[in-house]
Amino acid sequence: MIGIVVVSHSSALAAAALELAAQMVHGSGPRVELAAGTADGGLGTDAVRVAAAIDEVAADAPEGVLVLMDLGSAVLSAELALELRGSDAPVELTSAPLVEGLVAGLVLASTGASLATVAREARGALAAKATQLAEEPDAEPGDGADAASGTSPEASVSAAVLDEGGEGARAAVAPAAASPVLITLVDPAGLHARPAATLVGALAGFDARVSLRNRRTGHTVADASSMSALLTLDGRHGDEIEVTASGAGAAAAVAEVSRLAADGFGERGAAEGSGASGPVPAATVPVWSAVPAASDASDAPNAVDAADGGYAVAPLGVSPGVAVGPVVRMSEPVTEPAAGTALPEAERAPAAASIAAAFAVVRERLEQRAARLTDPRLAEARAVVAATAALAADRALIDDAAALVTAQGRGAERAVWESLGAFAGRLAAQGGTLAGRAADVRDLRARVVAQLRGADEPGLPDRAEPFVLVARELAPADAALLGTTRCAGLITAAGGSTSHTAILARSLGLPAVVTPQALELAAGQLVLLDGTSGEVVIAPSEERVAQASARAAFAPFDGTGATADGHRVELLANVASGPEAQTAAAAHAEGVGLFRTEFVFLDRQTAPSRAEQLAAYRPVLAAFPGRKVVVRTLDSGSDKPLAFLGGAVEPDPALGVRGYRAARRRPEVLDEQLRAIADAARDERAAAWVMAPMISTAAEARDFAAACRAHGLGTAGVMIETPAAALTAAEVLAEVDFVSLGTNDLVQYTMAADRQLAELAALNDPWQPAVLRLIRFVGEAGAAAGKPVGLCGEAAADPALAPVLVGLGVTSLSMTPRALDGVAAALAAVGIEQCRAAGAAAAAASGPGAARAAAAAALGR
Numbered sequence: 001m002i003g004i005v006v007v008s009h010s011s012a013l014a015a016a017a018l019e020l021a022a023q024m025v026h027g028s029g030p031r032v033e034l035a036a037g038t039a040d041g042g043l044g045t046d047a048v049r050v051a052a053a054i055d056e057v058a059a060d061a062p063e064g065v066l067v068l069m070d071l072g073s074a075v076l077s078a079e080l081a082l083e084l085r086g087s088d089a090p091v092e093l094t095s096a097p098l099v100e101g102l103v104a105g106l107v108l109a110s111t112g113a114s115l116a117t118v119a120r121e122a123r124g125a126l127a128a129k130a131t132q133l134a135e136e137p138d139a140e141p142g143d144g145a146d147a148a149s150g151t152s153p154e155a156s157v158s159a160a161v162l163d164e165g166g167e168g169a170r171a172a173v174a175p176a177a178a179s180p181v182l183i184t185l186v187d188p189a190g191l192h193a194r195p196a197a198t199l200v201g202a203l204a205g206f207d208a209r210v211s212l213r214n215r216r217t218g219h220t221v222a223d224a225s226s227m228s229a230l231l232t233l234d235g236r237h238g239d240e241i242e243v244t245a246s247g248a249g250a251a252a253a254v255a256e257v258s259r260l261a262a263d264g265f266g267e268r269g270a271a272e273g274s275g276a277s278g279p280v281p282a283a284t285v286p287v288w289s290a291v292p293a294a295s296d297a298s299d300a301p302n303a304v305d306a307a308d309g310g311y312a313v314a315p316l317g318v319s320p321g322v323a324v325g326p327v328v329r330m331s332e333p334v335t336e337p338a339a340g341t342a343l344p345e346a347e348r349a350p351a352a353a354s355i356a357a358a359f360a361v362v363r364e365r366l367e368q369r370a371a372r373l374t375d376p377r378l379a380e381a382r383a384v385v386a387a388t389a390a391l392a393a394d395r396a397l398i399d400d401a402a403a404l405v406t407a408q409g410r411g412a413e414r415a416v417w418e419s420l421g422a423f424a425g426r427l428a429a430q431g432g433t434l435a436g437r438a439a440d441v442r443d444l445r446a447r448v449v450a451q452l453r454g455a456d457e458p459g460l461p462d463r464a465e466p467f468v469l470v471a472r473e474l475a476p477a478d479a480a481l482l483g484t485t486r487c488a489g490l491i492t493a494a495g496g497s498t499s500h501t502a503i504l505a506r507s508l509g510l511p512a513v514v515t516p517q518a519l520e521l522a523a524g525q526l527v528l529l530d531g532t533s534g535e536v537v538i539a540p541s542e543e544r545v546a547q548a549s550a551r552a553a554f555a556p557f558d559g560t561g562a563t564a565d566g567h568r569v570e571l572l573a574n575v576a577s578g579p580e581a582q583t584a585a586a587a588h589a590e591g592v593g594l595f596r597t598e599f600v601f602l603d604r605q606t607a608p609s610r611a612e613q614l615a616a617y618r619p620v621l622a623a624f625p626g627r628k629v630v631v632r633t634l635d636s637g638s639d640k641p642l643a644f645l646g647g648a649v650e651p652d653p654a655l656g657v658r659g660y661r662a663a664r665r666r667p668e669v670l671d672e673q674l675r676a677i678a679d680a681a682r683d684e685r686a687a688a689w690v691m692a693p694m695i696s697t698a699a700e701a702r703d704f705a706a707a708c709r710a711h712g713l714g715t716a717g718v719m720i721e722t723p724a725a726a727l728t729a730a731e732v733l734a735e736v737d738f739v740s741l742g743t744n745d746l747v748q749y750t751m752a753a754d755r756q757l758a759e760l761a762a763l764n765d766p767w768q769p770a771v772l773r774l775i776r777f778v779g780e781a782g783a784a785a786g787k788p789v790g791l792c793g794e795a796a797a798d799p800a801l802a803p804v805l806v807g808l809g810v811t812s813l814s815m816t817p818r819a820l821d822g823v824a825a826a827l828a829a830v831g832i833e834q835c836r837a838a839g840a841a842a843a844a845a846s847g848p849g850a851a852r853a854a855a856a857a858a859l860g861r
Contacts, residue, residue, distance in 0.1 A: 001030040002115045003061030004105060005053045007069040007078050008098065009044055011037035017099045021106040025201070029110040031060045035081075045074045050081035058087035064115030065091045066105055066122065070098045090115055096122035107196075108226070111204030127232050181243045181254050183261035191235030195265030200225055202256055208247035210257065215240040224257075237335065316761075317534035318502035320799060320822050321511035322548045323468055323489025324540065327525045330471040331456035334446040337417050342409030351412040352402035358416075358451040362444065363392035369462055369484070384440070385484070391444050397423065413452050420445035460485050468529060470521050474501045483508045489529045491536060493518040496761025497794060505531075506797050509818040514761065532799065532822075554821040559588035561813070561824055563806070567832035570812035571820055572628070574792060578619025584817040591628035591687075593740065593814020594792035595620050597673070598635050607669050613676035614683075621686035628687045630740065630790070630814070631677050632719070633670060635693040636662050654754065659694025660704060660718075674711040681713070691717040691740055696724045698731035705736050719792075721745035726774040729781035736787075741778060741810070743793025747771050766795035767848035772808060776843050779809015790814060799826035804855050806832070807839025830859050 008014040014036035022029070033053040038044040050067075057065050069075050078093050085091070092115055094101065101122035108121045185191055191199075203210055203225050210224040216239050221229045235241060241261075245253045343351060366389035370382050391397065397420065404415035424441040446458045460481055461469065466488040473494040474482075479501045482490070490512040495501050505512040511531030521527060521538070528540040530548055537544060561571035572593030573584030581592065600608050600616045608616075621629050636658060663670040674690070681688035692704040695718040708716035717738035720726050726746065733739060743766050748755040750771050753763035766772075775791075782789035790812040795801055797819035803826060805813065813823060830838075841854035 001061060001112055002064040002066060002109050002118055003031040003033070003057030004102070004109065005050065005057055005065055005067045006032065006034050006036065006098070006102060007045055007050050007067060007074045008034070008036040009070060009072075009074060011041070013070070013098075017102050020099065021103045024103055024107050024196075025110045029106055031057050032106065033057050035077075045077040047077040047080035047084060050077050051084035051086075054081060054085045054091060055087045058085075058089035058091075062089045065089055066109070066115060066119055067091060067093045068096055068098055068101050068105070068122065069093065092116075092119050094119050094122050097126055100125035104226075107200050111201060111225070121226055124226070124229075127229070181258055183241050183243055183258055185235050185237055185239045185241065185261065187237065187264040190237050190239065191230060191233060191241075191265070195260075196230040198265045199230060199257065199260060202260060203253060206247075206253035206256065207249035208245045208253035210243065210245040210250075210253050213242040213244075215242060315513055315515035315517075315534040315536060316497070316765075317512070317531045318495065318497045318499075318514055319490070319505035319510055319512035320532040320797070320819065321489075321509065322528065322530050323466075323511040324528045324545050325466045325468045325488045325526070327470050327491075327521045327523055327527055328461045328463060328467040329521075329523050330469065330474075331450070331458055331461070334450050334453075334455070334458050337411065337413035337449065339414060340411050343405065343411060344409075348406050348409060351415075352405040354412050354452060355401050355405065355416060355448070356398050358412075358448045359392050359398050361451050362447045362457070363389050365457070365462065366392060366447075372484075382484075387437075388440050388444055388447075391440060392448070397444075413449050416445060416448050416452065420448070460487070468527050470518050472519060479504045482510060489513075489531070491515065491518045491521065491527070491529055494761065496755070496764045497766065497798075499755070499761065503794055506794065506819060507816045554825040557588045557820040557824040559590060561590065561827060563803075563827050563830060563832045563835060565831040567806075567835075569806050569810075569827055570628075570790075571824055572630070572790070572792075572812055572814035573817045573820070574814050575620060577616070578623065580817075581620040581623035585623045587817035587820050589624075589817055589820060591624050591630075592620065593628075593630050593790055593796075593812060595629055595631045596635070597632060601634055601636065607666075607672065610672055610676045610679070613673060614680050617677060617680035618684055621680050621684040621688060624686060625684065626687060628689055630689045630691055630717070630792070633660070633673055633677075633690065633692050634662065635659050654748070659721075660692040660700060661694060663692075663704075670707065671711075674707060674713060678711045678713050687715075688713065689715040689717060689738065691719055691738075693719045693742065694721055694745075695719060695732070696722045698728055698735055701732045702735040720778055721749065723750050723774060726778050729778040730784065733781055733785040733787050738788040738790065739778065739782065740790035740792050740814075741775060743771070743775075743791060743795040746774065746793065747795075750774060762848075765848045766793070766798070766801060767842065767851045769843055769845050769847065769851055772804070772839070772843040772851065775805065775810065776808040776839065782811070783809055788812060797823065799823050800852070800855070802826050803830050803835040803859055804839045804842050804851075807835035807837065808843065809839075834859055 006014045006018060008017075011034065014034040018032055018034060021032075033056050035045070035050040035053040038046060054065050054067065067078050067081075069078050075093070082091060082093075094105075096102075096105065096119070104125040105118050105122035109118045113121070187195060211221065212224050212230070212233055213220045214233050214235055216236070217234055219233055221233050223229055233241070243254050243257050245251075247253075366385055370385040370389060400423070401412075401415045401419040404410040404419055405412060410418065420441055424438040424445070427441060428438040443459070450457050461467070463486050466486045468489045468491060469482075469485075469487045470491045471493070473492055474490075482504060487510060490501070490505055490510055492501065492512070492514050493516055495514045502512055502514075511529055513529045513531055513534050513536055515534070515536060517536075526539055528537040528545055528548055529535070535548075537548075540548075557571065561569045563569065570590050570593075572591045573581075573587070573589035574594040574596070575581045575584050575592055576596040576599045581595075584592065595617075597613075597617070600613055617631070657665060677688060677690055680686075690708050690713050692700075695701055695704070701718045704718060705716040708714075715737050717736045717740060718725070718732060719742045720729065720732070720739050721742040722745070725732055729739065744755060747753075747764050747766055747768065751760075751763040751768060753760040755764045779789050788811045789809055791805055791810045792814040794815075795805065796813040797815035799819075799822040802813060802823045806827065815823060827835075838855040838858035841858045842851040845851035845854050
C-alpha cells in the first residue's frame with residue numbers, strides 16, 4: 001500500500017479527520033502520519049516535522065506517499081518538506097479537501113491502489129457533496145468529466161480502475177458480463193460512507209468492473225470501486241439499485257454485492273431487517289448456552305471468525321441473576337424525514353393539527369414515566385424526563401412547527417424536524433447550561449416525529465409490565481436510564497463483561513447475557529435468561545423457571561466473607577457517593593474497596609475546592625465508621641478527560657496522561673485532594689486507605705506513598721492496572737502498604753484490546769489465562785511481603801470467578817453491593833484448598849473457556 005501524511009495547522013483537526021476516516025477501513029489500512037500543529041501544541045505547521053513524517057511513512061510505503069493539506073502555510077510547509085526529506089519514495093501533494101479527501105483516499109489506498117489512483121480519488125471526493133447540493137462538480141484541467149460524478153463511464157474507468165499498467169488494469173478489457181441483479185438498501189441510513197467503504201474494500205478482490213444504478217433517481221455510478229462515486233448515488237433506505245458487472249470475475253462480484261446488501265453492508269444484520277420475520281420456534285432453538293466446557297472446543301468462541309472479520313462470542317453471562325419475561329426490542333432510530341413537495345392548501349390545516357396532537361401524546365407519556373421514578377436514586381433521571389415533558393408542553397415550539405406547515409406547506413414530520421432542529425442549534429450556540437439542553441430538544445424531536453409516523457418512540461421502551469430488553473448494543477445514554485424502566489433482564493448481541501452496559505446492569509441488579517443470536521429473538525417471545533451461566537431459554541417451562549430461580553437465589557450476606565473452612569476474604573463495595581455508600585452499608589459490605597472520587601471533578605472548568613471535596617468525601621466515610629474505606633485519587637484521562645488539567649490532544653488517550661500521571665502535570669491538584677481526604681478521615685474518624693490509579697513503576701509508588709504520608713495519611717497503596725506494575729509487584733509492594741487489582745484496565749492492557757470495543761469483547765475477558773497468571777504473580781508477591789492484595793475491578797462481582805481469585809492470592813474483593821450475596825455464597829460453598837486448586841487449573845488453561853471448565857471441575861461444579 002501507499003502511505004498518507006496529513007498536514008494541518010491544528011493537531012485536533014488532523015486527529016479528528018483521521019479518526020473519522022479510520023472508521024471506514026476494515027482490517028489493516030495504509031500507514032498514516034499526522035504532521036499537525038506546532039511542537040508546543042499551538043496552531044501552525046512545520047516543514048521539518050512534515051519531512052520527518054514523509055520519511056517515516058515512506059519507510060513502510062516505498063510505493064509512494066500522498067500528502068493532504070488544509071490551507072495557507074500548510075501547502076508551503078509541504079512543498080519545503082519535499083526538499084528536506086531524506087527518502088526517495090514518490091510523493092504527491094494533492095489539492096484534495098482534507099477531510100473528504102482523507103476518507104476517500106484511505107479507503108482506496110487500503111485496497112492496494114497506486115499513488116496516482118488514490119490521489120485522483122481524493123481530489124474527486126467533493127463530488128458526493130456537490131451532487132447532494134445540486135452543484136456542478138468542477139472538472140480538473142485535462143481530466144474531462146470528474147470520475148466521481150458518474151457522468152462519464154469512460155472517464156471513471158481510467159480514473160478509478162485503471163492503474164497505469166498495474167494490477168488495477170484488470171478491468172480494461174472485460175470479456176464477460178454478469179446478468180443485472182436488483183438489490184434493496186435495508187440500512188435506515190442508506191448507502192452512506194461506511195457501507196460505501198465496505199463495498200469498495202470487498203470489490204478490490206475481484207477481477208471485475210461493477211456499475212450501480214439507482215432506480216429512484218436514475219443516477220448511475222460506472223465504477224463501484226470509487227467510494228466518492230458511490231456517495232453520489234444518493235442511495236437511501238428502500239432504494240432499489242441495479243447492479244451490473246463485466247470482467248472475468250463479474251458473476252462473483254455481483255454475488256458479493258448482493259450478499260453485502262442483504263446484510264446492510266455490515267451496518268445491520270439481516271435479523272434486524274424489516275421486522276417481518278416471525279418468532280423463532282421453541283423447538284428450533286430452545287436453548288442457547290455456552291459452548292460445552294468439557295473440551296478444548298470451549299475456546300472456539302474466542303477464535304477469529306473469518307466470515308465477519310471479528311470475534312465470534314458464545315452466549316456469555318455478564319451480570320448474574322435470572323430473569324423471565326416477554327422480549328421487547330429496541331426501536332429503530334428515527335431518521336430525518338424527506339423534504340418532499342409542498343402540501344396542497346387543503347391538507348395544511350389537518351397536518352398542523354396533527355403536530356399539536358403528537359406533542360400532547362409525547363408529553364403525557366413522559367409525564368407518566370417521570371411520575372413512576374419515585375426511587376431517590378433516580379432523581380436525576382426523573383429530572384431529565386420531566387424537563388423533556390415540559391418542553392413537549394411548550395406552545396411556542398408547537399406553533400413554530402405548525403407555522404412551517406401552514407405558511408410553507410411542509411409536511412408535519414419535516415416541519416417538526418426543521419423547527420426543533422433549528423431551536424436545538426440556537427441552544428448549542430449559547431454554550432454553557434443551555435447547550436446541554438440541545439440534546440433534550442433533539443430527543444423530543446425524535447419522539448414527536450416517531451409519533452407522527454405511528455412508530456415506536458426511540459430509546460428505551462416504556463412498558464407497564466416487566467420485560468426482557470433485546471438490542472444489538474446499548475449506547476451509554478440509554479444504558480444509564482435502564483433503571484428507569486421495567487426492564488427485568490438484558491440480552492445484547494454485542495458487548496462484554498467490562499462494557500458500560502454490563503457494568504451498569506450489575507450495579508442495577510439486572511441479569512444480562514451477550515449472545516450473537518440475540519437479534520433472532522422476536523418481540524413478544526417469552527424467554528428466560530441466566531446472567532451467570534449465559535443460558536437463554538425460549539418458551540421455558542414452569543419447571544425450568546423454578547430450577548433457574550432456585551439456582552440464582554442466595555442467602556443474604558451476613559457481613560463476614562469467608563470460605564467454607566473459615567479462610568477470611570473481605571467483601572467490600574465499590575461506591576462513588578454518600579447515598580451509594582449507605583446502600584453498601586445496608587447490604588452488609590465490610591467496608592469500601594473502591595471510592596471513585598473522580599465524579600467530584602467531572603464536568604467542571606476548574607478543580608473543586610477543598611471544601612467541595614470535603615463535602616463529597618465525608619458522607620462516604622461516615623457510612624463506615626471505624627472500618628476500611630479505600631479512596632482512589634483522581635482517575636482522569638482516557639474516557640474521563642478533564643478540561644482544567646489541560647494538555648494537548650492525545651492520539652491514544654488510554655495510553656496517555658491519565659490517573660496518577662496527571663499529578664506530574666498538575667501536582668497541586670493531587671496535594672489539594674490528599675488534604676481533603678485527610679480532613680474528611682479526621683472528621684469522621686474513619687480508617688481511610690488511599691491509593692493511586694495507573695501506576696507503572698515502583699518509583700511512582702514510592703513518590704505517591706511519600707505524598708500521602710506528608711499529609712498524615714498512614715495507609716497508602718496503588719492500583720495494579722498495567723502489566724508492568726503486575727510484573728514488578730514485589731518492588732511496588734516494597735514501597736506501599738497494599739495494592740488493589742483494577743481488572744477492567746489490567747485486562748484491556750494485557751490483551752491489547754479496547755474494553756469499550758464490542759468486536760473485541762471475547763478478548764476482554766477476566767478469565768483469560770494471561771490475566772489470571774498476572775493476578776497470581778501479584779498474589780504471590782503480596783503473600784511474600786505480608787501485605788493485602790485487593791481486587792476492585794468488575795471481575796470481583798462474578799460468583800464463578802471469586803473462588804479462583806482467592807485461590808490466586810487475592811485477600812479482598814470489592815464489587816457493586818448487589819453482587820455481595822452471590823459472591824459470599826460462592827465462597828462459603830468451597831474450601832481454601834479447592835480455591836487454590838481452581839486458581840492453578842484456570843491459570844494453566846489454554847483459553848478463557850478452558851479456564852472456566854478447569855475451575856468448575858476443581859470446585860466440584
